[in-house]
Amino acid sequence: MTLLLLAGTAEAQQVARILSMKGHAAIASLVGATRSPRAIDLPTRIGGFGGEAGFVLYLESAGITAVLDATHPFAARISDRTARICAARGLPYCQILRPEWSPEADDRWTMIAAEEEAAAYIPAGATVFLATGRQGLARFSNLTGRHLICRVVDPPETAFPFANGKFLVGRPPFTPEAERELFERLGVDWLVVKNAGGRASESKLVAARACGLPVAMIARPPQPVAQRVATVAAAIDWVQGL
Template sequence: MTLLLLGGTGLADRIAEALSERGHPAILSIAHHPRGGQSAPLPLRVGGFGGEAGFQDFLDAEDISAVLDATHPFAHRISHRTARICAARGLPYAQVIRPEWVPEEGDRWTMLAREEEAADHIAPGSVVFLATGRQTLERFANLEGRRLICRQIDPPDAPFPLPDGEYLVGTPPFSVAEEEALFHELGVDWLVVKNAGGEAPRSKLVAARNLGLPVAMITRPVAPEGPCFDTVDAALAWVDEL
């Protein structure tokens, strides 16, 4: 049996380490090369598959017998495509996603189904911290008249795609105190976040709570049908059963 692990998250990295330690034949697929030249614990495939046909060809060429999907919770197109193809081929498929964040006492969250809805709540003239990544910035095009700040890990390779916007380069993790100081320095009025879950990224939500800042929380897309786990141990148990 050869397992295909779709990665790109910290959860996937921990699963890859455990699979290697247990000696499970597996291939780790990620979109980009690891930062800092880090070596992978499993045979590594980097880049896209070239669409549905390319993915099918890869499954055949590598004789993949099961797929464990540990991609980002918002990579829903990839997840739904993978689940559909696996179902058609009779391949076991499961998804592993870290638990969602839930509001706590003192949080000022506004739940959004789509990025475009942020403009309905954020007043012109506001300073908006977009902790959503650069891939979906175009969905905030209707936030004209607001100052937009998008944090990313790598230096930008192109200008900010929207007017009144800028990139801020920073390397996580960030402590609550660091986030509070940054939001205060920038004069942030709103924090916009995708509900990706996870402990390390939660610091910005705690900072917003401490500062009394409103948060626009983009809800997760619907996950594909099938087994879904939220811990490394549960995912490994599924692999062991196979």
């Protein structure tokens, strides 16, 4: 058996470490969105597959017999495509999908379905911290009249796409204390977040709660109809049961 681990999350790092310790034949795949990704304890390929045909060709050439999808909850196109192709080819597929975040008593969340909806709630003149990454930045083009700060992992190679914003480079993990100090120093009025879930990136929400900041929480996209687990332990059990 040769397992393909679609990586890019903290769960993928943990799964890779356990699979390596147990001696499972597995290959990790990273899309290459981050220039210097953290090392994974498995043989790793970096870069896209070249669409559906390229992915099918890779499955065949690498002798892949099962796929464990540990991509980001918002990597919907990757998960949809992978689940569909695996089903068509009769390959075992399982998605690790961590639980969503839920608001606590002191949270001030506004639930939105897409980035474009944030403008309906964030007032003009507000300083907005976009903790949503660079890829969907164009969807905030209607946030005119606000000051935008978008945190990115890698130093940007191009200028900020809007005159009313800037990039802020920072590589996680971030502590709640550091996030709170950052929000206060920047004068942040609103935080925009994708509902990724998980402990690894929850610190910004803890800091927003402490600061009394309103949060625009973007809902997850629909997930594939496929086998799914919520924890690393359950994912390892699935692999061992193949």
